[in-house]
Amino acid sequence: MQHILSLSYGKDSMACLEAIKRLGWPLDRVIAMDVWATKDIPADYPGVADFKKHADHEIKKRYGIKVEHACKLKSDGSGEKLTFEDKFYTVSKGSGKMYGFPRNKYNYCKELKVGCCKDYLGGLGSETYIGFAADEKERAKKIKKETGTFKFPLIEIGWTESDCMEWCRENELLSPTYSFSRRDGCWFCPYQTIDQLRILRNRYPKLWGKLLEWNANWDGYFSGGHTVQEYDRRFEMEEKGLVPADRTFRWKMLEGGTL
Numbered sequence: 001m002q003h004i005l006s007l008s009y010g011k012d013s014m015a016c017l018e019a020i021k022r023l024g025w026p027l028d029r030v031i032a033m034d035v036w037a038t039k040d041i042p043a044d045y046p047g048v049a050d051f052k053k054h055a056d057h058e059i060k061k062r063y064g065i066k067v068e069h070a071c072k073l074k075s076d077g078s079g080e081k082l083t084f085e086d087k088f089y090t091v092s093k094g095s096g097k098m099y100g101f102p103r104n105k106y107n108y109c110k111e112l113k114v115g116c117c118k119d120y121l122g123g124l125g126s127e128t129y130i131g132f133a134a135d136e137k138e139r140a141k142k143i144k145k146e147t148g149t150f151k152f153p154l155i156e157i158g159w160t161e162s163d164c165m166e167w168c169r170e171n172e173l174l175s176p177t178y179s180f181s182r183r184d185g186c187w188f189c190p191y192q193t194i195d196q197l198r199i200l201r202n203r204y205p206k207l208w209g210k211l212l213e214w215n216a217n218w219d220g221y222f223s224g225g226h227t228v229q230e231y232d233r234r235f236e237m238e239e240k241g242l243v244p245a246d247r248t249f250r251w252k253m254l255e256g257g258t259l
Helices: 011-023 048-063 084-088 109-121 134-146 153-157 161-170 194-203 205-216 228-239
Strands: 002-007 029-034 067-071 126-129
Touching: 002 011, 011 048, 011 153, 011 161, 029 048, 048 067, 084 109, 134 153, 134 161, 194 205, 194 228, 205 228
Parallel strands: 002 029, 002 126, 029 067
Antiparallel strands: none
């Protein structure tokens, strides 16, 4: 039996390392399941790649374990990584339509991350530590119902999300994405808030351009039932002072007659 931490580099996942140490639990491996937007563009926001290198170095120094990196591979035996873009352009055998952006509360992370974990560990018997905080007990119960191979160090030690944030900040192990977002995740996530989408467009125009390209090739909607092009127009109108950027905004304001 091996004891493994699944590392996402988010605040809870990072703090999990310290919780495991303080609990005196065994830890044999730390594995990061990397997600890619395209074969050349990672799912991380710019700057996170450097943070991950820093974190890997600190984990090795503090806990004596080298972080292993893996990613989901295509099932065709080519050895190439499976990307979000691959899933986006996959045509459904049932409907004959492209998958596009995930809908109905389903995202491709389950295949790109969890699927990667299963492929990478194979049939190896293991106990996996998951970074669910003490204020996520109900979420942990649902997962534990499905499998008994998970343990939750943060819940055991009683650390909340706020505790994890503070520990990471004090130990210089806080991802740079928290400087402008409450969450750490993929830049193309269709479930981002309006503020996060606005920041993506303003700070990272090349990544925003990729979202526009994907949506232009897909007959469907992005987050909140609107296309990326609609969000792009909304933000452009905000910059020109033609529509409000607060809660008083209504989508009908983008209609020609209203303007």
